[in-house]
Every structure is written in C-alpha cells, then in structure tokens.
Amino acid sequence: MSRGRFLTGWAQVRLSGAAPEAVLTAMAERGIPFWDATPPEGYAMTVRVPLRAAKRLPDMARRLGCEAEVVRRRGIPALFLAVGRRYALLACLALALVLVNISGLFIWDISVEGCDAVPEGVIRAALAECGVDIGAYWPKFSQDAIRNGVILRVPDLRWMTVSVRGSHALVTVREARKRIEPVDESEYVNVTAKRAGIVDEVHPKRGTQVAEPGDTVLPGDVLIAGYSTGRAGVQGPVRATGPVWARTWYELTAKAPITQAEKRYTGERQSQWALVLGKTRINFYKGSSICPAGCDKITYSYPLAVKGVFTLPLTVERTVYAAYETAGAPVPDLEQALRDRLMDGLKKAIGADGQVVSSRYTRSEKDGALAVTLHAECREQIGRDVPLTAEDLLAIQSKIPKTEEYSQ
C-alpha cells in the first residue's frame, strides 16, 4: 500500500448480489478508482476504494441490485474517524505530542566519543560543571563556553564539540598529543649498557668509544664515555650519543594453572524492574540491588526513545540475577597463550628496532601449573644515557692537559 493511500485513507468494501461486476463498471463510469478487486466467490467480492468514495457505494450498489458493505477502514482519516468524539483520548494524544516536543528541548542522553587516554567519567564531570548534564536546556548551550570550560578543566583535551539531536547530546573530543620532551644538550652523559651482551657494532656520534665489537659487557658498563678526545688528549665532558648494537640472550618464563574455575549457570534467574525518570530512580522491588555471591548481575536498559529523532527522560531498567556454580575446567590453548605472552614480552623488552635472531620454548608441569620458558637470542640496542656524576666530571677535568703544558 502506498503512503499516499494511507494518508488519504481507504476502505475495503464487500460487494454482494447477482452481478457485483456491474458495480465495478458503475464505479469506473463515475470515476471512482478502485484496486485489489478479488474475483467473486458465491456472488460476493471485495474491492478497495478511497475512503471518501466509500460512502457513495451503498446507494450505487442498491440501484444495481447489489449490496455494498464497508468491512475495513484504514489510513489516517480512518484513525480520526475511529477516535471520533473520544475527547479525553484526543487530549491525551495532544498532551503527549506537546510533551514530546517540550522534552526535545532538554538533554536526556549523553554519549562521549573520541576519548582514549582521558577517562570518559572525567569528561562527563567537566561537562556537568559546564552545564551539559541530564535535564539541561540545550538551546541555551554556547559551544564556545562549553569548549573553553571543558578544555580548561581537562587540559589533556585539544578540541571538543557538542552536537544535539533529539535530546541526545553527542560529545566529540580530540585528545592533545603528548609533547616530546627535548633532549637537554647541556647535560653530560655516558652511554652505558642496559643489559649484558656481546657488543656487535658501536657508532659513536659524540663522546669517546670505550666498548669494541666482540667485547662482553655487563649492565652499567660504559660503552661510549661522556668526554671528547683530541690529538692533545681529553678535551672536556660532552653528551655522549650513538647507537650500540649487541647480541643479547633472554630466558623468560610464564606460568599459569592448567585448570581454571569455569562458570556454569544453574538456570535460576531473578529479575528486578526499575523506572528511571531523569535522574530519579523508582525501584519496583524491595531490598538492595547488591549482587549476592554466586550470581551474575546483568542490567538491560530500555530507554523511551527513537534513535536520532527524540529521547524522553524515561528508561525502564531490568536487572537479571543469574545464579551460577563454578567447576574446574582445563584452559584451552594454554601453552600457545603463554608462548604468545612471552614473545610479546620479549618484543617489548628489545624495542621496536630489536630483532629476535633465534628462539625456542621448553615446557614443564608442576603442582597443577604449566611453565613455559622462552630461550631467545636477540640483536638490540643496549645503550642507555646515564648522567655523569660529580666524580666522573672531576676525573675528566683532571685528565684535561693544562694549556701551559700544551704550549710547552
């Protein structure tokens, strides 16, 4: 059925008599459109006509020795006809329409998107302080004032906007990028080993190379010393820089119980209903809503809203308590999960530019736990900046030849 017919309304008419087809002919002659004419069965047939034409049919049919009876009315005019003189119903309908329109001027639902590092709760609290809260009158919102207020309260945000659609406020935020701290070039540092290994390559950009390829180094050993040297010997302290590549070995172990407690629902369920009006909650149950032990609490919310059109401050909440028992069950793919976890940990340890040269795993079971050990050889940068101590600086100063000695 087309929308046009629904708007103008239509009626289904039952034509009965010796020749109901004659009524169709008469309707055609009088310009009354009709559709969905069913073939006659037992001297009766049905046909659909516009609602405004349905009144004329009984007289027309009578003149042709037939009867016409309206069996169904549909469409908006039919709805009004059905309501008729039920003024209370009409008043309720009008009141509901007015309430829907008025409630559309207030915020009944807020969602925040675009936040990653900043917790959503922090943004919501800042929004509430700036007037964007449940029940707020949104035509009074000032985008600039809200933006400035929220960014002032949450400095980790770079930009934000509030768009309102049908009582739903969508808050879109962009977080500020973390600033890269500049390197303090005036600080004197040594490049030292952060872990043990065999030095593979040393490329000092500044400072004096101490470690040579093939050297075995321990954590804390100086690889590039924080002083410069020239033909005359030590010239002075500097900030030593440069990559130092080394072969390193790792032995990482991860353990986990072979079995885990698994939930099995007993089938016992209990529901609690509540009505949320704006910020007010009306519980239709006695006692508290604290979940007892051995139960899962699942809350379903049914807001009275049409998404993107309107939202009313009315939400029906159903809380289901589902009882469960726990029983031991083997953990599926445990060994693979431990291996993946170890490899992830290794890659994190060697950094993005590190490489895993070779690796192997060993496993053992003891006291109901599975232990997986990763043995790996890697190639990574092991240099770490360590500021020179006062003693280091004094030692360097003592090594600098005096000007007079040099001139002699």
Added chain:
Amino acid sequence: MKKTDIIQRIAALADVQPESVANVPRITISGGGRVLVEGHRGLLEYGEDRIAAAGPGYRILIKGEKLALVAMDRRELVVSGRLWAVELE
C-alpha cells in the same frame, strides 16, 4: 449499417487507425501477463479464470489463470494474470 461501421470503413479508406476516429476498443497484450483494454463499455463478467468486458456489439473475453482486475476507469481496464487467450465473441 451502423454509424460505427461507417466510420470504420471511412477510416480504413483514409488509412487511419479506426480507434482514433471511432469509439472502437483497442486491446494491448504486454507479454503473457497483462492486457490493456481501451474503449470498453463495462465489465460483464469477473472471475479468476475469465474476465469479460463489453465492446460495441461483442464481448471481449480474457481467459487465463489467476486473473485480476488491476485498475479500471470509464475508458480503460487493465487485467493481470497468466493469459491463455483473448477472444471476441
């Protein structure tokens, strides 16, 4: 001789389509499932397997299966369904 017949003869002599000058029916069959009858003179019979419309001095009989009257006004009627035959009686 009827007035319609005279007009049809004149139209034939003038090499003009008769339905354009006289009120004679024109029947158009589209595929095997739709018939348009222009210039009918009323519905005489309506059933799932046969629909009859009045023409000038004869009946236009449409035979088929699951026939349905899709639309109708004072000049035209459209029938849809599985067509077997269109006969003039």
